[in-house]
Amino acid sequence: MSDSPRERRSTRAATAAYIAAVAALAVALGIWSGLRYGLPDPAALLVFLLFAVLQVLLPDAVVEGRVRASLSGVILVASQAIVGPAGVAVVGAVLGGIQYKKAPLRNRVFNTAQFSLHGAAGGIVFLLAGGTTDPGSLRDVGAIVVGLAVPLLLADLAQAVTNLLAVVGVMRVAEGVPMRPQALAVARGTGLAHIGYTAIALIMVVLWKPADLGPAAAVIALAPLVVAQWAYRQHAEELEGQRRALEVLVAALEAKVPHLSGHSARVAELSAHMAEHLGLGPQQVADTRVAGMLHDLGQTSLPTRAARNIDLTVGDGRLEYPERGAAMLDDLQFLHGALDPIRHHRVAVATRDDETLLARIVGMADAYDVLTQVGAPGGRVEAPTRAREILLANGADPVLARALDHALARRVDAGARS
Structure with missing residues (x-):
């Protein structure tokens, strides 16, 4: 609620x-x-x-x-x-x-x-x-x-x-x-x-x-x-040019799945702030941001009805769209660091493997935003504190939960200053 x-x-x-x-x-x-x-x-x-x-x-x-x-x-x-x-x-x-x-x-x-x-x-x-x-x-x-x-x-x-x-x-x-x-x-x-x-x-x-x-x-x-x-x-202008190009891809996703409007941008922001809080280097932070922006891109390859009826609140690792999204971007060299997080973000949340850290970050940010902003198709969203409890109950790493707290605080600070 x-x-x-x-x-x-x-x-x-x-x-x-x-x-x-x-x-x-x-x-x-x-x-x-x-x-x-x-x-x-x-x-x-x-x-x-x-x-x-x-x-x-x-x-x-x-x-x-x-x-x-x-x-x-x-x-x-x-x-x-x-x-x-x-x-x-x-x-x-x-x-x-x-x-x-x-x-x-x-x-x-x-x-x-x-x-x-x-x-x-x-x-x-x-x-x-x-x-x-x-x-x-x-x-x-x-x-x-x-x-x-x-x-x-x-x-x-x-x-x-x-x-x-x-x-x-x-x-x-x-x-x-x-x-x-x-x-x-x-x-x-x-x-x-x-x-x-x-x-x-x-x-x-x-x-x-x-x-x-x-x-x-x-x-x-x-x-x-x-x-x-x-x-x-x-x-900053160079990064902004790349961001606009990625937004074109996100716009195609949101046109097909309207209830995901704004979801990709929010996940990208939370993912990047979490990565910074965890002390990752600039390139890893950038890769995490891009992966957060494009993590749902594979849904554009699905039939429209199927894409709109996916229940993202359920941690189903059998969904194929993450792999499809990574495959769609495989030829873009500057995105290679984001491919693994895109491919594995749904299955990595409950793991503790350092090699999947970027995927775990994106998965945590994605799951939180789905619970608090997107919800199940036609369903209700959860309060922030309740969403955090759900993530931890489902095996999320407490260290990542604290990084998420930091990212949310950064969002509040940016809002106060904008």
């Missing part, structure tokens, strides 16, 4: 209350920072606000759902030493509001608040760690390390932790997914990136104040990051 209207209303109310609490905390921390540590220099604040507005022209580079090069991350860290906690709170609010300006109002409020909140938190930690908002007074390497580099790194870590807690908290309230595995997964995926942001921000601040270049320092420090963004976007 699906969640009742009352449960959905209760979840929406709890989510709205959580977002309101985050927003109130962000406003309170920003005001307190101004009273405690003073207001920022208006001219410097204006420069950083202009950098924030540039996010409209140079948004974060995102490849396969993950930020690969972030101007906003560098801007927030560098502003700690230039405009202080109150200034960072304002810059963060503008960054969050601009980046997600097309999102629904509730999502914009949350993102504006959490950017402001983790910006101010980082600014406070920067000062508590011995950082100075007058880096021009630092004249030797030792002073720069103690009064700037180390505090910036600690401030960036504080920002990351505050942001992490806010995001996994809304995941928990909105979707009910466990917080700990999501927090660990996000931390593993972004830790090195934050160190990179700190390094670029340090260069920017040193050039700005001790080297006395002023705002021109931002152009020098951020130029390599802009180039990296361009390269990542080129890669």
Whole structure:
């Protein structure tokens, strides 16, 4: 059974209350920072606000759902030493509001608040760690390390932790997914990136104040990051071209079996996020995504009535369409890594063989989406918690179940940011 209207209303109310609490905390921390540590220099604040507005022209580079090069991350860290906690709170609010300006109002409020909140938190930690908002007074390497580099790194870590807690908290309230595995997964995926942001921000601040270049320092420090963004976007465009080609195949399937509309895309997304959570390499993640997208393609080779009457909620390994789908794609070299997962996804779910891991991932994502979104022909769907219980009762690997929790949490996070 699906969640009742009352449960959905209760979840929406709890989510709205959580977002309101985050927003109130962000406003309170920003005001307190101004009273405690003073207001920022208006001219410097204006420069950083202009950098924030540039996010409209140079948004974060995102490849396969993950930020690969972030101007906003560098801007927030560098502003700690230039405009202080109150200034960072304002810059963060503008960054969050601009980046997600097309999102629904509730999502914009949350993102504006959490950017402001983790910006101010980082600014406070920067000062508590011995950082100075007058880096021009630092004249030797030792002073720069103690009064700037180390505090910036600690401030960036504080920002990351505050942001992490806010995001996994809304995941928990909105979707009910466990917080700990999501927090660990996000931390593993972004830790090195934050160190990179700190390094670029340090260069920017040193050039700005001790080297006395002023705002021109931002152009020098951020130029390599802009180039990296361009390269990542080129890669993203190539992947998008391949994705559109695969969608043509999926469209043929959905035209023949209308009740599977959207199923392939959802399975592809869940499969890729599960693979990332399990620590698989980029190529394996890509193969898993493609296999999730095309796992039902073989149904196009069946008579229309037969395809529409298949009960996918039943774990019947005798169905022939997975093998047919793999055979249809056998001549496409760039899809070879996805063929085994397509061929074996229905029979591999209850196994523990590492050699079938990709098939097990796709099979788990497929089974979950069938239970919660597709259902049996003419039948009802299950609530997410009940679907998870069914999968485990049928022999699914608990490790994959936790990876599925992570993937579902990623979906909630993406929804909050879109």
